Amino acid sequence: MSSELNNLTIAGALEGLAKKDFSAVELAQAHLRAMEKHRDLNAYIVETPEKALSMAKASDERRAKREKLGALDGISLAIKDLFCTDGVQTTAGSHILEGFKPPYESTVTANLWKAGAVMLGKVNMDEFAMGSSNLTSYFGGVGNPWRRRGDNKRLVPGGSSGGSASAVSARMALGATATDTGGSIRQPAAFTGTVGIKPTYGRCSRWGIVAFASSLDQAGPMARSVKDCAIMLGAMAGHDPKDSTSVDLPVSDYTKALTGDVRGLRVGIPKEYRLDGMSPEIEKLWHEGAEWLKKAGAEIKEVSLPHTKYALPTYYIIAPAEASSNLARYDGVRFGLRVPGESLDDMYEKTRAEGFGKEVRRRIMIGTYVLSAGYYDAYYLKAQRLRSLIARDFDIAFKDVDVILTPSTPSAAFAEGENTDDPIQMYLNDVFTVTANLVGLPGISVPGGLDSQGLPLGLQLIGRAFDEEALFRVGGVLESSANFTAKPAGY
């Protein structure tokens, strides 16, 4: 029995715990066994079995004593290695932070522990969340538990939250924290047949999360059902005075949004998302998604987001610019790696050359360039103006519709070496997701089905600011219509 506990959903596990069918310790043990069994996926950078068992034991004791329980009491979770965890190594997937043990806890993870959740360990990710494949991690790539039918080639889980996606998909965690700066929750969710939501900018505190691009970064959950994401987000979100961009708005019980009722809701189909040379399978799934919602009583309307094609190049000015500034703190003085040098500058330069991987160095260089004297107006200011136009597109579209339906990604999961050497090809993974970050809107990816090779594909919903409820409501209908029950073979 207990060997299958890791197959439950969060909602199912909460029910089982409440009925005393099993204990939080047994639940954690089932996950620790799965983690040990699937170490070849390289999903975890650090496993914290002792912490998991003591947190689970404490949850069992709270339950036995009939104390007040949290929304995630006894639930085993994986934590992306971008979240600072008190006394537990936090690296952001980078050599420059190897060995760094924060003396404090991020607000989001602190909220989860307050809700009774149990930490299994820290999961792998693209270095500083820069990547769409998890291949940029200093700690090695992560395997996607899914394989193409009749082909044993190892596929990437997407990124940057690749470890989160792989751990959830391979039943090595009931859910995971993740972050999304350009698609880093939604793209890996789509690649692994899991659900992931990037909430509205400001919904979750960024305090204690290693910063990449501060005006775009947002934390969110990944799990195996829409409801599980609703439960997790409810515990993660909330106002935090320590993050001045965290908003002081009430967080509702998102599970109540899962009514299944989308009658009269207006769903927008942005015509500019129909890319030239789009995969027919992606197009078919997108059409199917619209049909499911129509059948459930929603109204489907075409909308126009005319500046869509400029979103990625805009992002590749803004995100590297903010990153070059944020990552200036890694200088070999206060924490992390130091490579000795003859002078202070020499020490800085050697430390940063050795500590940062290729993609991170590339983005810091782009960011430094677009912010440098003489180029600031031509690039950075230009990108900020484009960002205004992209935001205006969404303002206009949301006058006519309540949510927008798009594919999550332009393709299914790929293997290392397939288009992974050309940075621009890699950046195109985020073509459907990056707009939501630029405008700060919430987006969810829900599994829609399998492609002809047996790999999962995702559908994305983008909603109005702070209307996560609409995403859960419509996402729930997509989920039940898609009836996605496929599992990666062997997990």
Place this chain on the structure above:
Amino acid sequence: MSLDSKTVAHIAMLARIKVPEAELAALAKELSGIMTWIEQLNEVDTTGVEPMTGVLHRNLPQREDKITDGGYPDKILMNAPDAAHGFFTVPKVVE
């Protein structure tokens, strides 16, 4: 925009990342490719469009200017690659 090795060396210096001389040309080519792709933004007339600096349409909150945290130098220094006598250390900067 085509970046030459000299420009890349200057950017690397500004970013405090050591780039070996031999790698400058290849890096210049790679960065030029990305910048050229980015320059499609010039197709869009943005005259009179306000630059967007963030997505929150509200003023950032202010708090009282007082010390609310601190007093634990050991915790602050525990991750330092080199600390001495309660301080961070750096290579000699004054001759």
